[in-house]
Amino acid sequence: MLLYLFAAFAICAAKKEAHFKNLLKTNNLTRVEVSRVPVVLWHGMGDSCCNPLSMGSVKKLIEERLPGVYVKSLMLGGNVATDMEHGFIGNMNDLVLEACAKIRLDPQLQGGYHAMGFSQGGLFVRALAERCPDPPVKNLVSIGGPHQGIYGFPYCIGPTAICDSVRHLLEYGAYTAFVQNHVVQAQYWHDPLNNEEYKSRNIFLSDLNNEKVVNPEYKANMLKLKQFLLVIFSRDEMVVPRESTWFGFYKPGDLHTILPMNQTSLYLEDRIGLRKLHESGRLHFLEVDGNHLQIPRDTLVKEVIDKYLA
Template sequence: MVVVKAMKITTCFVLLCLVEITTQDPVPVVIWHGMGDSCCNPISMGSIKSLIEKQVQGIYVKSLEIGNNIAEDMENGFLMNVNDQITMACKLISNDSKLQNGYNSVGFSQGGQFLRAVAQRCPTPRMFNLVSVGGQHQGVYGFPKCPGDNSTLCNIVRKLLNYGAYVSFVQDHLVQAEYWQDPLNLDEYRNKSVFLADVNQERTKNPVYKENLLKLKNLVLVKFLQDTMVDPKESEWFGFYVPGQAKKLLSVFETPLYQQDWLGLKKLNETGRLHFLSSDSDHLRFTDDWFISNVINKFFK
């Protein structure tokens, strides 16, 4: 009889454990929009948030709002120093009680490299998976289009970039200048870039950046094969122009950033945690089915 009772207790204990496991809340998701967008636009980030919530029952999705309202959030995507934006994003994440046990993240366009900076600079709470959808991780060298409804801001960006991307005032106040990489003037870029050259370890190597990025379970890079927004589109996979000209391109595997493993990309790749995805479409022009199949089902469930 004693043996039978012990078996019953053990069985109940196992069942209780199974109930706890199956009822565990899904890992929350943090999303960050791109240039010309905002946290809560119903046809962009609002739609993505709803799509994730529909596909993963009970999931918490936080869309980062950089500013006190939607208008500020959109404007700050053009005119707020990126380092200040990263600091604000880290505070929003660390102060959210629903994110304290860790989270997955997905960044769209410039939001991709911004969330990568969050992973490098703010390891607590932990980011598990980072999905960069069209992020410009090696920067851009061109401004062919400007999304969003504010043509005035787009014109300001063009004028300031033409004035001089590495002029201190422009670097400190124009977001797009802070990830502008001029392959014809690399020394100036590396010396004066206030954001991209730092997070890409192109000046002083910060071992913490690499250590923190290697804490990711997966780094997912999405490139748009017909991209007319990002120049060069290879930047979405960490590729860029051969130094000294602006025609021939290097893949990520040919760059010193990868070969010397400044960020940990080589280690991530060798351990099966670096993923290269593509969409045969223009910038951010993916379908719900593509996003569900390639992102939600693989990395958020």
């Protein structure tokens, strides 16, 4: 059944490549030569640090738009193949520690950096901001990141039998010790009908959102951010519910009601500093008309790169 999980996620991720090809087109927008804050990128599920049709093109676009900027696209493991594997298989607590170490050892990042993550990478760059304050994240950009988790299998193109098997695994086995420690997506699986089990047995997201024992350092580190941008896609079929990308989620025990961010306990209790960031004008929202990660090139440049990475 685990093999079905990995196979199905790989099929889903293949849709991204065609869109990212558009980012390879020459950028003819005005460029400004200034001293730059470096940028760290974290890719999404099924992708890798260096695919020239996806993250490689994003890296190139940022470098063209911001001449002289240092861009580090995170690679976890010893090679690109292992990096892609870690998008499906691994313990996210260990992988975040590895990413923190790579950043801390990079001499070009010692003064701090802007971080941008795509899809699940948007959630993981928030983990960097919360858990790895040295060097600090300055601006944080999440493009389609599932910050309140998912409850529903990501958009599945594979055969019905595979998709049904994967859904069964996540719905009935997501919180088993083996699945939690080995399946990345299970580590942000958030079952609103079994909220207490989620809080007690989820090994990653429930900790990151301060739903187990409140770690005041997480909130303090988030409040060091200068700007935090959340990008949602109006027709997102990958993140379920799509409102998770803006910190909204199902009302506990109710699959028919989705609470917006400012009605969730995470916001009202201000467990990770969202409310204070919002009230101080540092939390920003951008809605893009399209499916998951279908962000137009000009929107990425003008609304994201120019405003939050420059």
